Amino acid sequence: MPNMYEAMTDAELDAAIAELEAEADKVRALNLKLDMARGKPSPEQTALSKPMLDLLTSETDLTDEGVAVDNYGLPDGIPSARKLAAQILGVDAANVIVNGSSSLNLMHDTVCHAFLHGIGGEKPWSQQGEVKFLCPAPGYDRHFTVTQSFGIKNIPVPMTADGPDMDVVREYVENDPAVKGIWCVPMYANPTGITYSDETVRAFAALKPAAPDFRVFWDNAYCVHTFAEEGDTLLNIFDALAEAGADNLVYEFGSTAKVTFPSSGIAFMTASPADMAEIRSAFSVMRVGPEKIGQLAHVKFLRDLDGVHEHMKKHAAVVGPRFALVQEKLSAGLAETGVATWTEPRGGYFVSFDGPEGSAKAIVALMAELGVKLTGAGATWPYGEDPKDTNIRIAPTFPTLEELGQALDVFVIAVKLVSARLAKASR
Amino acid sequence: MPNMYEAMTDAELDAAIAELEAEADKVRALNLKLDMARGKPSPEQTALSKPMLDLLTSETDLTDEGVAVDNYGLPDGIPSARKLAAQILGVDAANVIVNGSSSLNLMHDTVCHAFLHGIGGEKPWSQQGEVKFLCPAPGYDRHFTVTQSFGIKNIPVPMTADGPDMDVVREYVENDPAVKGIWCVPMYANPTGITYSDETVRAFAALKPAAPDFRVFWDNAYCVHTFAEEGDTLLNIFDALAEAGADNLVYEFGSTAKVTFPSSGIAFMTASPADMAEIRSAFSVMRVGPEKIGQLAHVKFLRDLDGVHEHMKKHAAVVGPRFALVQEKLSAGLAETGVATWTEPRGGYFVSFDGPEGSAKAIVALMAELGVKLTGAGATWPYGEDPKDTNIRIAPTFPTLEELGQALDVFVIAVKLVSARLAKASR
Numbered sequence: 001m002p003n004m005y006e007a008m009t010d011a012e013l014d015a016a017i018a019e020l021e022a023e024a025d026k027v028r029a030l031n032l033k034l035d036m037a038r039g040k041p042s043p044e045q046t047a048l049s050k051p052m053l054d055l056l057t058s059e060t061d062l063t064d065e066g067v068a069v070d071n072y073g074l075p076d077g078i079p080s081a082r083k084l085a086a087q088i089l090g091v092d093a094a095n096v097i098v099n100g101s102s103s104l105n106l107m108h109d110t111v112c113h114a115f116l117h118g119i120g121g122e123k124p125w126s127q128q129g130e131v132k133f134l135c136p137a138p139g140y141d142r143h144f145t146v147t148q149s150f151g152i153k154n155i156p157v158p159m160t161a162d163g164p165d166m167d168v169v170r171e172y173v174e175n176d177p178a179v180k181g182i183w184c185v186p187m188y189a190n191p192t193g194i195t196y197s198d199e200t201v202r203a204f205a206a207l208k209p210a211a212p213d214f215r216v217f218w219d220n221a222y223c224v225h226t227f228a229e230e231g232d233t234l235l236n237i238f239d240a241l242a243e244a245g246a247d248n249l250v251y252e253f254g255s256t257a258k259v260t261f262p263s264s265g266i267a268f269m270t271a272s273p274a275d276m277a278e279i280r281s282a283f284s285v286m287r288v289g290p291e292k293i294g295q296l297a298h299v300k301f302l303r304d305l306d307g308v309h310e311h312m313k314k315h316a317a318v319v320g321p322r323f324a325l326v327q328e329k330l331s332a333g334l335a336e337t338g339v340a341t342w343t344e345p346r347g348g349y350f351v352s353f354d355g356p357e358g359s360a361k362a363i364v365a366l367m368a369e370l371g372v373k374l375t376g377a378g379a380t381w382p383y384g385e386d387p388k389d390t391n392i393r394i395a396p397t398f399p400t401l402e403e404l405g406q407a408l409d410v411f412v413i414a415v416k417l418v419s420a421r422l423a424k425a426s427r
Numbered sequence: 428m429p430n431m432y433e434a435m436t437d438a439e440l441d442a443a444i445a446e447l448e449a450e451a452d453k454v455r456a457l458n459l460k461l462d463m464a465r466g467k468p469s470p471e472q473t474a475l476s477k478p479m480l481d482l483l484t485s486e487t488d489l490t491d492e493g494v495a496v497d498n499y500g501l502p503d504g505i506p507s508a509r510k511l512a513a514q515i516l517g518v519d520a521a522n523v524i525v526n527g528s529s530s531l532n533l534m535h536d537t538v539c540h541a542f543l544h545g546i547g548g549e550k551p552w553s554q555q556g557e558v559k560f561l562c563p564a565p566g567y568d569r570h571f572t573v574t575q576s577f578g579i580k581n582i583p584v585p586m587t588a589d590g591p592d593m594d595v596v597r598e599y600v601e602n603d604p605a606v607k608g609i610w611c612v613p614m615y616a617n618p619t620g621i622t623y624s625d626e627t628v629r630a631f632a633a634l635k636p637a638a639p640d641f642r643v644f645w646d647n648a649y650c651v652h653t654f655a656e657e658g659d660t661l662l663n664i665f666d667a668l669a670e671a672g673a674d675n676l677v678y679e680f681g682s683t684a685k686v687t688f689p690s691s692g693i694a695f696m697t698a699s700p701a702d703m704a705e706i707r708s709a710f711s712v713m714r715v716g717p718e719k720i721g722q723l724a725h726v727k728f729l730r731d732l733d734g735v736h737e738h739m740k741k742h743a744a745v746v747g748p749r750f751a752l753v754q755e756k757l758s759a760g761l762a763e764t765g766v767a768t769w770t771e772p773r774g775g776y777f778v779s780f781d782g783p784e785g786s787a788k789a790i791v792a793l794m795a796e797l798g799v800k801l802t803g804a805g806a807t808w809p810y811g812e813d814p815k816d817t818n819i820r821i822a823p824t825f826p827t828l829e830e831l832g833q834a835l836d837v838f839v840i841a842v843k844l845v846s847a848r849l850a851k852a853s854r
Contacts, residue, residue, distance in 0.1 A: 038499065040498060040499050041498065043495070043498070046489075046495070046497040046498055049497075050485040050487075050489070050497075051485045052485075053483045053484050053485050053487060053720075054484050054485050056480045057480050057481050058477040058478045058479075058480050058481050060477075060480060062473075062477070068470070068473070069691075070473040070476075070477075070688045070689075070691065071467060071468065071470070071473055071688070071689050071690070072465065072467050072689040072690055073690075100527065101715075101718050102714060102715040102716075104714075104715050105713060105714050105715065108712070108713050108714075109713075112539060115543075116539075116542075116576075116577065117576070126553070142715075145712055146712060149543075149544075149712045150543065257715075261497045261498070261720055262497075262498050262499040262715075262716065263498070263499055263500075263715060263716030263717060263718060263719055264496075264497065264718045264719060264720040264721065285535070285572050285573060285576045286532060286535050286536075287529060287531075287532050287535075288528075288529040288531050288532065288569075288684075288689075288690060289529075289689065289690035290690060291528050291690060291691045291718060291721065292690055292691060293480075293688055293691040293721075294691065294718065294720075294721065
């Protein structure tokens with residue numbers, strides 16, 4: 001589809017801009033205060049987990065498989081929570097640690113451990129000169145910030161509809177021993193919403209890293225977060241590793257931040273037995289014990305993987321209509337213009353939107369002016385630098401359906417106006 | 428009091444050893460399995476906080492001063508929890524962060540931040556060559572392990588009945604810019620149980636560090652943990668700093684680990700506004716949000732400082748008799764022998780015991796053989812090296828009174844036997 005504004009005559013384009021500016025002025029007069037910025041569950045969603053608060057009382061037996069959960073001990077988490085997390089990730093509970101409420105914090109501490117102490121018997125990353133991380137982009141800004149904070153060089157890798165471009169990944173990983181890791185959200189990726197294909201997952205498992213202390217950071221944050229009738233399926237990376245005869249290659253992370261309560265969920269990680277032994281030892285210095293009472297509440301509430309899926313259906317009923325509205329509004333408003341493309345995920349928290357080259361910053365700025373907060377343009381790229389300035393992350397879960405509809409109407413106007421102005425500026 | 432065994436004739440000493448060995452054999456035959464190793468509340472104590480679990484239900488309004496606690500946000504903790512923590516520490520809530528359940532983890536991350544990124548506008552510690560920390564000893568092993576894990580050189584400083592020997596501290600801090608910190612447990616110190624005198628606290632506030640990025644790590648872990656009728660009082664370090672016109676000198680930490688539930692309490696820290704601004708910025712990369720639902724439960728349960736003191740009285744009723752039993756058993760068994768000294772704290776979790784030179788490792792080993800686990804000898808010193816091998820940390824809270832009595836009876840036999848053998852070996 002050609003860019004509608006580029007195809008217009010000068011007079012038509014001026015008229016279109018004038019009309020869009022008039023529409024924008026009307027919006028400006030409404031003094032809206034809307035937020036489509038962060039992947040945050042709506043109050044309707046967090047309310048779904050309130051019954052969890054009834055499950056522990058002063059009468060509850062605070063033991064798990066015979067061990068006290070209300071005292072120090074069990075640094076790997078309570079046995080039943082480790083089993084639940086193992087089911088969610090499809091791995092052996094013996095290799096699972098459940099600790100804290102934030103998987104990002106587990107990732108940070110894992111990078112920190114490798115940086116300061118080294119992994120796999122190698123020297124600390126901090127003593128190996130320049131160290132690099134691959135960052136499939138668009139991706140998750142807070143991943144990139146973690147490695148950046150250690151002075152690690154973040155390198156963008158193109159994302160495709162099947163996951164990161166594995167030719168590029170392989171080229172880096174197998175030839176450059178300074179490449180120590182890659183950030184992945186393999187299912188309902190942040191922000192594209194795509195799920196890595198089986199071929200991509202197998203390509204990860206088949207990597208022969210130049211660095212023995214290279215690891216894939218597999219942030220399976222949205223592994224149970226399907227909202228469509230038919231969800232995606234993700235090949236289990238540890239099954240793929242076994243198939244490939246590989247080991248000590250992947251750290252996998254997950255949490256219930258968007259299953260139960262953001263910031264008050266349970267976070268967990270898994271890896272090979274050898275990698276987990278190192279992590280255990282590192283955590284024994286960094287942390288005391290995990291919040292085991294919260295873990296017990298989670299197990300009583302979610303029970304097992306079936307319980308999780310059942311609960312996630314309730315989230316889907318809240319979230320699904322919001323994502324449908326995004327598709328409806330963007331299609332109705334922009335399909336004919338030829339200025340934009342966007343993803344159509346079946347799960348997760350985001351839609352990834354691409355406007356014309358050089359438009360994203362201007363759209364986000366105009367939206368802010370019109371009273372709608374979006375994720376900062378460029379945030380989805382390492383160092384906040386989107387090379388073509390096209391990508392915007394849409395986070396539709398937090399607003400009400402009505403607010404979301406309003407915000408998307410404004411978004412359509414903003415995209416059109418910025419696109420039309422760009423077309424004019426290029427003449 | 429002279430060492431009784433040293434004063435004996437050879438024949439008397441041989442008879443004493445034979446008698447003590449017979450007593451030890453009788454104990455060995457009992458196959459005891461007792462534990463006086465870690466500062467762990469007893470089940471009676473953790474049960475005191477179970478009513479907290481009734482205070483949040485599915486009907487509870489999950490907001491705090493109008494802000495949602497069941498979603499992302501409030502990285503400093505919920506306002507009411509910050510106020511509660513501020514009351515406990517006697518500081519301004521504006522300078523308090525409540526995050527996670529482990530103050531040790533907050534300390535680790537603060538050291539990590541200074542090490543990797545630098546504090547007070549100075550270069551990262553990691554780029555300043557050899558960096559040193561002062562470790563008043565005997566002290567808390569897990570403090571020492573944190574700095575050791577960064578390759579920081581731990582330097583023991585003598586402890587007195589009034590706190591660390593401040594002449595030694597001043598000498599190091601004011602002359603050596605490589606000295607970046609000191610580990611302190613200012614109230615009911617781990618393990619001596621003493622509380623720093625006002626003079627000591629003022630001496631800390633008056634320090635003029637050679638390094639602008641020197642900080643006192645003030646771990647006020649036991650600030651409300653009095654079990655005696657009359658407790659100790661600790662001069663507020665921030666009041667002393669204000670008096671001295673000093674600033675940016677102290678990080679203070681605390682938690683409810685031994686108020687409510689170990690590993691499921693709330694942890695907090697405070698410092699000057701400038702220091703806290705740095706910590707906030709560091710935590711915004713390291714962590715997502717704190718467990719705010721647990722914070723709300725804590726506020727509902729403990730309410731305010733009066734509520735905390737009221738609750739701690741219940742702990743005192745459980746813990747007090749255990750500490751009294753330690754004094755009773757040690758006095759009855761060892762006062763006449765002249766081989767040992769020990770502290771008599773009015774709060775906290777430990778009694779610090781010193782036997783003859785070269786006895787501690789042997790006593791702990793013999794105790795293990797007789798079925799009683801003690802904290803490893805040397806653990807209270809940096810690198811586990813107690814230069815005179817005298818110090819043993821007694822942790823009397825976890826066993827029942829009956830078990831504790833048994834364990835102490837065995838301890839008296841072990842101390843006597845090891846002391847008698849040492850006396851013989853030195854002839």
